[in-house]
Amino acid sequence: MAVAVxxxxxxxxxxxxxxxxxxxxxxxxxxxxxxxxxxxxxxxPISVLQTLDHYYRHTHANVHRGVYQLSQEATDAFEAARxxxxxxxxxxxxxxxLFVRGTTEGINLVxxxxxxxxxxPGDEILIxxxxxxxxxxxxxxxxEQMGARIKVWPITPAGELIWEAADELMGPKVKIxxxxxxxxxxxxxxxxxxxxxxxxxxxxxxxxxxxxAIPHLKVDVQxxxxxxxxxxGHKMFGxxxxxxxxxxEKWLDQMPPYHGGGExxxxxxxEKTTYxxxxxxxxxxxxxxxxxxxxxAAVDYMESIGHEAIGQHEHALLEYATEQLLGIDGLxxxxxxxxxxxxxxxxxxxxxxxxxxxLLDKMGIAVRTGHHCTQPLMDWYGIPGTVRASFxxxxxxxxxxxxxxGVKRAVQMLA
Amino acid sequence: xxxxxxxxxxxxxxxxxxxxxxxxxxxxxxGKELPLIEPQYKDEDHLIRxxxxxxxxxxxxxxxxxxxxxxxxxxxTKGIIALLIRVLSNQTPExxxxxxxxxxxxxxxxxxxxxxxxxxxxSMVKQMKLFALALQASH
Numbered sequence: 001m002a003v004a005v006x007x008x009x010x011x012x013x014x015x016x017x018x019x020x021x022x023x024x025x026x027x028x029x030x031x032x033x034x035x036x037x038x039x040x041x042x043x044x045p046i047s048v049l050q051t052l053d054h055y056y057r058h059t060h061a062n063v064h065r066g067v068y069q070l071s072q073e074a075t076d077a078f079e080a081a082r083x084x085x086x087x088x089x090x091x092x093x094x095x096x097x098l099f100v101r102g103t104t105e106g107i108n109l110v111x112x113x114x115x116x117x118x119x120x121p122g123d124e125i126l127i128x129x130x131x132x133x134x135x136x137x138x139x140x141x142x143x144e145q146m147g148a149r150i151k152v153w154p155i156t157p158a159g160e161l162i163w164e165a166a167d168e169l170m171g172p173k174v175k176i177x178x179x180x181x182x183x184x185x186x187x188x189x190x191x192x193x194x195x196x197x198x199x200x201x202x203x204x205x206x207x208x209x210x211x212x213a214i215p216h217l218k219v220d221v222q223x224x225x226x227x228x229x230x231x232x233g234h235k236m237f238g239x240x241x242x243x244x245x246x247x248x249e250k251w252l253d254q255m256p257p258y259h260g261g262g263e264x265x266x267x268x269x270x271e272k273t274t275y276x277x278x279x280x281x282x283x284x285x286x287x288x289x290x291x292x293x294x295x296x297a298a299v300d301y302m303e304s305i306g307h308e309a310i311g312q313h314e315h316a317l318l319e320y321a322t323e324q325l326l327g328i329d330g331l332x333x334x335x336x337x338x339x340x341x342x343x344x345x346x347x348x349x350x351x352x353x354x355x356x357x358x359l360l361d362k363m364g365i366a367v368r369t370g371h372h373c374t375q376p377l378m379d380w381y382g383i384p385g386t387v388r389a390s391f392x393x394x395x396x397x398x399x400x401x402x403x404x405x406g407v408k409r410a411v412q413m414l415a
Numbered sequence: 416x417x418x419x420x421x422x423x424x425x426x427x428x429x430x431x432x433x434x435x436x437x438x439x440x441x442x443x444x445x446g447k448e449l450p451l452i453e454p455q456y457k458d459e460d461h462l463i464r465x466x467x468x469x470x471x472x473x474x475x476x477x478x479x480x481x482x483x484x485x486x487x488x489x490x491x492t493k494g495i496i497a498l499l500i501r502v503l504s505n506q507t508p509e510x511x512x513x514x515x516x517x518x519x520x521x522x523x524x525x526x527x528x529x530x531x532x533x534x535x536x537x538s539m540v541k542q543m544k545l546f547a548l549a550l551q552a553s554h
Contacts, residue, residue: 029435352489354467354534355443358527359491362435370467370533384488385467413440414490 020045031364039390051297081296090220095278102243103211106230111138113255121147128153130183159186159335181213185372186335187343218307238298242291259284314342345386359410422518429522446494452484465535511547
């Protein structure tokens with residue numbers, strides 16, 4: 001079958017850009033490495049590494065309440081990072097930008113604090129079939145505690161939410177909708193603006209799991225009018241251990257603190273403690289200062305490339321890879337939504353994803369195999385898991401070609 | 416043969432392979448051979464759930480020795496299972512409990528026995544040793 005080769009539209013200067021990511025030059029299993037697991041964790045540009053190094057060499061002290069210059073400088077760097085991120089996601093005020101450890105903690109915080117304040121027995125929490133375990137388990141935990149229950153928004157075989165179901169699903173008992181912006185296993189970009197509009201028309205707040213969206217899309221929390229938006233630094237070219245929870249002040253003000261400790265208090269006596277203001281009320285203990293500063297450097301880096309160029313390049317990679325992979329006999333792509341990010345999950349008929357992944361590893365190609373922390377989704381498809389290749393802007397068309405060659409060779413060996 | 420004799424033999428066999436592809440083709444062939452376990456033991460009770468691949472393990476104690484049979488839904492995992500069974504099956508509980516499985520490292524397949532892979536193999540080896548320890552304690 002003749003396949004029309006998709007135009008390899010080059011919008012980025014790949015040679016220069018890849019130099020910013022020194023790890024991409026290392027070999028894996030004796031071959032030049034092809035890194036296609038950025039959806040699990042992305043690599044870091046030199047500017048982020050240098051920022052971390054500089055911070056620890058020149059600026060580090062504990063933040064807030066220090067009476068000396070160094071502590072003031074560390075506090076300034078930390079709070080400047082918060083402002084950078086507020087600007088990046090277009091938050092109306094940096095009070096609404098909380099530093100957390102990552103998406104998982106962001107969701108746990110909302111599930112726990114919002115849940116304890118607003119959930120009553122019999123209430124419902126609406127999630128979807130395609131959620132990551134991080135956007136399932138925290139809700140199950142609080143549901144059990146409060147006597148609430150989880151409702152699941154079904155999907156089509158292509159991996160899109162069944163929109164017609166929305167009207168009935170968002171009934172009067174639903175107290176929060178928690179949906180992923182982009183599916184980590186399928187790549188589906190959900191119609192989040194429409195979801196938020198519908199939910200708000202019924203007075204229901206919405207949390208978006210932005211872990212997979214933030215490395216790819218321009219996120220504007222005001223344009224979305226989203227109530228909670230959470231993401232991880234390490235998936236957007238920043239350090240591990242730092243993430244963001246954006247929350248509207250009107251909700252955060254009504255929610256109790258998540259963790260207790262230093263920093264989050266106004267006054268403590270053994271009888272009673274009054275809490276600090278936002279955002280500090282939710283940031284107990286010494287924060288990940290270097291992580292925050294490093295995350296701001298990652299934001300600066302992404303902005304220097306530009307969302308438009310990132311989007312165009314990744315879209316071209318996605319189209320090229322989809323077309324090339326579909327040329328392999330027996331290969332089936334799981335997740336064929338009309339709106340997709342640069343994530344391709346696939347299976348090859350009769351072959352186990354683990355076997356394909358293990359052989360690709362020997363060829364220097366890093367992919368993820370398994371259920372991608374979405375067991376209910378895999379059960380829904382009736383499959384044990386998939387092979388997932390995820391592309392970031394630092395991936396090249398050659399990376400796609402190495403993947404396709406590698407899969408062909410693995411299929412040959414396993415067939 | 417003792418466990419270590421078998422391990423040394425396997426290491427010698429693997430030394431003959433020219434590159435990783437030959438090695439993996441051999442493991443894949445091992446994995447494709449007939450099931451290593453009776454169908455009635457491929458059930459929930461015998462299942463060791465790895466994140467990546469599933470493993471079924473059955474143990475039989477006869478004449479002072481433990482016989483293992485096992486299977487996996489992934490062919491590379493199954494090929495490695497075939498090697499592990501060759502080494503550990505039909506040995507005494509004491510020998511199995513005390514076995515140091517150095518051959519996996521020597522034939523360059525260590526990564527498949529890393530907890531990071533979560534393919535069920537680490538749990539399988541642990542389970543095999545637990546069987547052996549339990550039998551050792553009861554005899």
